[in-house]
Every structure is written in C-alpha cells, then in structure tokens.
Amino acid sequence: MPATLINDEDVWDRFVDSSPYGTLFHRWKFLKIMEKYSRYKLLPYGIYKGKELACLFPLFYRADKGLRFVASPPRQSILYVPYLGYVLSREFDAWKQHKKEAFTSDITRDINEEIARLAPNYTSIFPVPGCTDMRPFRWSGYTVDLGYTYLMNLERTEEELWSSLTSTCRKDIKDLKAKALQFKQYDDVDRFFEVMKAVLASEGQTFFHTQSPEYVKEIKEAFPENVKMNALYEEETPLYISVTIEYKGRLLMWMAGSASDKYDCGECFVWEQLKDASRRGIKVAENWGTEQRRLCNFKSKFNPSLGMTCIVRKTDGIGKLATMTFNGVTRVPVLSSIIKV
Known part of the structure; x- marks a missing residue:
C-alpha cells in the first residue's frame, strides 16, 4: 500500500x-x-x-x-x-x-x-x-x-559504573567531593538559554541563539514525566544545568552546559546524573553528539559503547x-x- x-x-x-x-x-x-x-x-x-x-x-x-x-x-x-x-x-x-x-x-x-x-x-x-x-x-x-552516539549500560551496580570511568574522571569527581555539591531539579528555561548562549557564543548562530525558550517550555509542559531539568548546585547557585529525555527506560542527555566557571564540574554532574538514572531504574543512557573531538574527549571518559x-x-x-x-x-x-x- x-x-x-x-x-x-x-x-x-x-x-x-x-x-x-x-x-x-x-x-x-x-x-x-x-x-x-x-x-x-x-x-x-x-x-x-x-x-x-x-x-x-x-x-x-x-x-x-x-x-x-x-x-x-x-x-x-x-x-x-x-x-x-x-x-x-x-x-x-x-x-x-x-x-x-x-x-x-x-x-x-x-x-x-x-x-x-x-x-x-x-x-x-x-x-x-x-x-x-x-x-x-x-x-x-x-x-x-x-x-x-554514545551509549552507557546502567544495569550495573554503582561500583561497576564507578570503576568503568577513567582514572582522571574519577579524580576530578573526588576533587569536588568536599564542596558538598547537590544534584537536584531545575526549572528556569530562560536562564538556561542565556547560559547556553554565553557558552556557545564563539560558535555563531546555534540553536540557543535562533530558537525561543518557549519551545523547550512547551515540550516540558506536554511531557512532564519525560522531559526533566536538573542542575548541580553549590548552595543555591546552579553550576551545571541539563535537559534530559526519559522514554522506554532510556535516558537521552539532550542539552547541557556549564552555568559557572567557578569549578570544572562537568564530570561530577554527569556522574550524579548517571547515578540518579540508575537508581530510578533507567537501563540505558545516551550521550549523543559525537562529531566534535573536544566533546568526545569529555564524553568518552565515562566508558560508553559506540552506537552507529x-x-x-x-x-x-x-x-x-x-x-x-x-x-x-x-x-x-x-x-x-x-x-x-
């Protein structure tokens, strides 16, 4: 037909x-x-x-x-x-x-x-x-x-996930342990867009420069159980922010960026995100976006498998x-x- x-x-x-x-x-x-x-x-x-x-x-x-x-x-x-x-x-x-x-x-x-x-x-x-x-x-x-794309199996113990990280990644996470940073919900889409515009200013007219924050707001409203925002906080200050999508036991790490240059906390944020997803029964995490070498150098620290x-x-x-x-x-x-x- x-x-x-x-x-x-x-x-x-x-x-x-x-x-x-x-x-x-x-x-x-x-x-x-x-x-x-x-x-x-x-x-x-x-x-x-x-x-x-x-x-x-x-x-x-x-x-x-x-x-x-x-x-x-x-x-x-x-x-x-x-x-x-x-x-x-x-x-x-x-x-x-x-x-x-x-x-x-x-x-x-x-x-x-x-x-x-x-x-x-x-x-x-x-x-x-x-x-x-x-x-x-x-x-x-x-x-x-x-x-x-990068795929990470979360159907493992936390110890197995931890040991799979590179030694430098584990060290970077341990170095921030004394800061008592908190991983929790975040809701300010407008602020997130401003953060991403600043982070990506050197890359020209990116999605965050050309699209309205209302786009993400409307998606969040349509799918409140699937689309989530989280941040890594020091007290009340967000240091790193992300938007993720959860569907059919799979976590897609959709958008993310550093909101502060106080600490280099990307590794710590992703680790907290993976732990949180695993504890809630998510089976696979996908960290897409593998075409830029500088991003791959960071994302591969978490020992993902390579999907085609x-x-x-x-x-x-x-x-x-x-x-x-x-x-x-x-x-x-x-x-x-x-x-x-």
Missing part, C-alpha cells in the same frame, strides 16, 4: 509506544510542537502491510523563496533533535532477513514517491539508532553517511546552495536572505 497521511493522534502514538524504534521525538504532540517552532509543515505518513500499519514516517516540508526542503527532522539549529526518520513495527525484528529487506525496500519506494511529489531541492533524513540498513536509499540516489547512526541526504543543483548554510556560510548577504532553513 502507498504511504498515506495519518491524522489520528491515538493511532499514531500507540504505534510509537509499541515499537522499539519509537522515540519521544516521534510522539504526536512532540511532532506538532516541532512543526510550530520550525516553520515546516508536518507530513505524518503511515505505510501499511496489507491492512496492518507497519511503519510511520514523519516528514517536514518547507518552501521558501524558491527553495523546497524535506527533512526528518529539520536541522539541529532549529529544533535540536538528533534523529527522527521512520518507526518500524514491533514485529519487524522477528522477521527473516529476506522479509526485512523486502519491506525496507517498500518503505523507501513508497516514501520516495511522496517526496518526489514535493520536488524538494534538498532532502535529509536522520533515522534513529538501530535503523542502519540504508542500502535502499543509496540505491535510490541518496548519499548515506555514518554517524555515532546513519545520515541520508539528496540534493539537486539548486539544493547545493542550501547545503552551504550547514557549513556556516551566512556571511554571504544574498544567501543569508534566501536560505533560512
């Missing part, structure tokens, strides 16, 4: 909740918030196998000043969403390989037909970790690149101009006025 638009929130969310590939980003309300704050139009496609819904594929579309974009999700500087792409049914993993490959080819064919109708100049899809067979997309003319992700793109001649913005070419006035994806 060809891809079909689904506008039933209950049907959509039941499928996302039941699938091992579904994330909080795929939930209906999250998608609608992304639509609201991205200026893209949400196209919530479903793909059926016979009469059974077997795949969801949320796409976002935008046409602006002669350029057309299809993305899943729109880029990070707009929404700060690491991946989206398609959600496979819970039965998929039990299928034999021949059936899996035939269905993945069907998904690619059906969604490509819908994308072709939109005639985008630039298409980008960032599937969730675990969706790694991108051959049908490559055979359809897409470029497929590898991405990575994929990045799928297609562009035409006009679309190549749009990709220039991904490389920071906002200093060209003509392009800056046209390409605001």
